[in-house]
Amino acid sequence: MPKIDALEKSDAMQSNHLLASLSDDVRERVLPQLEYVSLPLGKVLYESGDTLRYVYFPTDAIISLLYVMEDGSSAEISVVGNEGVVGVALFMGGESTTSRAIVQSAGGAFRLPGQWIKDEFNRHGEMMNLLLRYTQSLITQMAQTAVCNRHHSIDQQLCRWLLLSLDRLPGNQLTMTQELIANMLGVRREGVTQAAGKLQRLGIINYNRGHITVLDRPYLEKLCCECYAVVKKEAERLLPYLHRVNT
């Protein structure tokens, strides 16, 4: 876990849109409490039913919230990256959720002790409003996941998934095996192979043993179902200032 000094920390904070949008006042209060952690691929931040100990503000990590069924199969509920925070159940009052939070793409995050975020939330100020609005955008993403699962093909869902991931990463590369994508989407690995093969033949992506490069993002968006656009647009509506930063 790399040590970073206060200056670096303040700089790195900007990578998370929620942290970046805080006023100087709140930022100063939060900064000393934030702990930077490096999150390796596959790390489980919490299991279903666990009492949450921290909230995580990813900088360049991506976290998947997924539900694991009794028979072991899984389905992604939503995805959180540098636009958001993992652990909304803490301030919503539940302390735990029925889903698992797992690192889908390795990277960094700032974490904050559960009690601390609750205290800050209970000041009923800027942070509370920000977190609530973010939570609503998360709700929208979950709703759209339900819709997409019902109505859209694996091809379309893969496009949505790639775009959601891409939005949360610095470049146009993602490190992700088809097996893992299949677990997220809740489909067979072979289904992902088929869908990815189509995209590759169309020259949209390049797939190489766990490394995906997106070559033609506009085309990807065209092939995608409406679900991606709905989620993105609603996030921009709910958290407009986040999209002024770093763009």
Added chain:
Amino acid sequence: MPKIDALEKSDAMQSNHLLASLSDDVRERVLPQLEYVSLPLGKVLYESGDTLRYVYFPTDAIISLLYVMEDGSSAEISVVGNEGVVGVALFMGGESTTSRAIVQSAGGAFRLPGQWIKDEFNRHGEMMNLLLRYTQSLITQMAQTAVCNRHHSIDQQLCRWLLLSLDRLPGNQLTMTQELIANMLGVRREGVTQAAGKLQRLGIINYNRGHITVLDRPYLEKLCCECYAVVKKEAERLLPYLHRVNT
């Protein structure tokens, strides 16, 4: 819209678990603001993108939150009855959602002007905590809907849907055509016919032109996927006091 006097009103309030759980203090503040409305089948409380004007606390109505796609097909995101409230986007700060709220089972509800619920929420007291916890249980329901859409058969989903509806109604009867159920589940009407036929042959339900009577609820729960139990258990965990009332 039936007029009811203060005494009746106070009595009817008890039918909604959220309202029933309020302390005398808050209840006295809320009571004069509550307006009882009768909600006919199919009434749309709000459309996707509409600015919400009221929140609704159903007494014996059931409201479906569903997303309608560009091509007109739809999928239910969650269902709200006497255990909850319609319009969480108001206090979450969004003012609108991407879903439509439609009356799935006719009945009554108390409504509260948007500004009023926001003011009460911003007292940061009992009502806020209650609404946030309810919102988390709603999130759980939406997550499980996504999972169920991914992994479970129409048969299982119909069971889940019947149980969710049953929990929100006084008796063991529901008025609901297969066509409407199909719209909620986002499947073909014929699919519902098949699934309902199986349940009827097993003696679990009796279907008669839009009137369903559930004859063997334990059997229904046995046939259902885990999704129903997960949602129910989590709701009881998050809002325990609601289940002490009226049971």
Added chain:
DNA sequence: CCTTGTGCGTACGCTATCGCACATAGTAAG
């Protein structure tokens, strides 16, 4: 060099669900 493991491609039969078409049965209005 060889071995082993991992990631990906492909094939085959199976099932659930879809899209469509049409038949039947209650129900309501004239």
Added chain:
DNA sequence: CTTACTATGTGCGATAGCGTACGCACAAGG
């Protein structure tokens, strides 16, 4: 009683996705 409509039942071909099995290529470690 007749007509029209609504709700339900049924059948059939098409298809997407599943379960399973197997083959191949590349990478890491000896």
